[in-house]
Amino acid sequence: MSTMQLYTHPHSRGVTVSWMLEECQADYQAIPLQFRTDMKQAEYLKLNPAGKVPTLVHDGVIITETAAIVAYLADLYAGKQLAPAVATVQRGEYYKWLFIICNQFEPALTDQKYQTEVTDEMRFSLGYPALDVLIKQVTEHLSQNRYLLGEQFSAADLLLVALLAWGAVYDKIFQLDDTLQAYLDRAIARPAYLRTQQLNDGYLQQLNDSANTQAD
Ligand SMILES: N[C@@H](CCC(=O)N[C@@H](CS)C(=O)NCC(=O)O)C(=O)O
Structure with missing residues (x-):
């Protein structure tokens, strides 16, 4: 290569x-x-x-x-093994998280960072919920799973961890609870x-x- x-x-x-x-x-x-x-x-x-x-x-x-x-x-x-094999259901779940991270989490984080005013009418067509909804979703999921896809760390985790570090550690836009803090710590301890x-x-x-x- x-x-x-x-x-x-x-x-x-x-x-x-x-x-x-x-x-x-x-x-x-x-x-x-x-x-x-x-x-x-x-x-x-x-x-x-x-x-x-x-x-x-x-x-x-x-x-x-x-x-x-x-x-x-x-x-x-x-x-x-940072992504599930193509044409498996795990791959479908992996795509789900990749697109939630890119199409929902990042724009919601940016809205919060810049205090963008989002009306209910705008929200209806914006395509993503407010950041607190997304944080609740990933927190609930990660309270029962070591990583987004279960036991195995994947590229989707790498992208989510980067956004959590950006939002919570560098820009301090939101706080990490114990679940998200432990998830972040596990990921950033990787060699x-x-x-x-x-x-x-x-x-x-x-x-x-x-x-x-x-x-x-
Ligand atoms: N959607 C792009 C965003 C890239 C981006 O915004 N990069 C920033 C740094 S994190 C940049 O290069 N900013 C410099 C500029 O716009 O002049 C991606 O995910 O790669």
């Missing part, structure tokens, strides 16, 4: 992809980019027209969107997560060093 390139920033959703690449023990090269400058250059906009990270390039094919990249890697490294933290500290240093060199 050829080396993949990950365009990322250590304070971004790119960390979620880093974590997945580490889970898969993938062969990849990380290319840290500065916000506002590198990400808005014409060359990079050809890869990701939104001017955002992460972007993964594999065999010349460009894959954007954190969840798409994570789901792609789960299938590519099927031996790591791949710990390696990801170290790697991203290194990317931050690399970006700071290059910014300082340019300022000299």
Whole structure:
């Protein structure tokens, strides 16, 4: 398999992809980019027209969107068992959680972060409930299951944990109860997560060093 390139920033959703690449023990090269400058250059906009990270390039094919990249890697490294086999009922449940996380949890989190006013009429057609409804749903599920799919940690957990960490730990938009805290702790104790933290500290240093060199 050829080396993949990950365009990322250590304070971004790119960390979620880093974590997945580490889970898969993938062969990849990380290319840290500065916000506002590198990400808005014409060359990079050809890869990701939104001017955002992460972007993964594999065999010349460009894959954007954190969840798409994570789901792609789960299938590519099927031996790591981070996604159930295709055409099984477990795969259906896995898709359910992936789409709840992307289509419901993330927009609801963003609404709460930015205090977006959502009227009942808007809610009717918005396609996702308020954040507290989703937190209740995952809390109830995880109070009876070690992970979203039962005993086995999956790519869906990795995406949910990233959002829980963002919302509860970094932005403090909501609090984790004992169930969610224990779930988060289990996930971030994984060796791949710990390696990801170290790697991203290194990317931050690399970006700071290059910014300082340019300022000299
Ligand atoms: N939907 C995209 C969102 C990517 C995104 O918003 N990335 C942020 C960092 S977490 C970014 O690059 N922001 C910089 C900018 O927009 O200039 C995904 O899931 O990958």
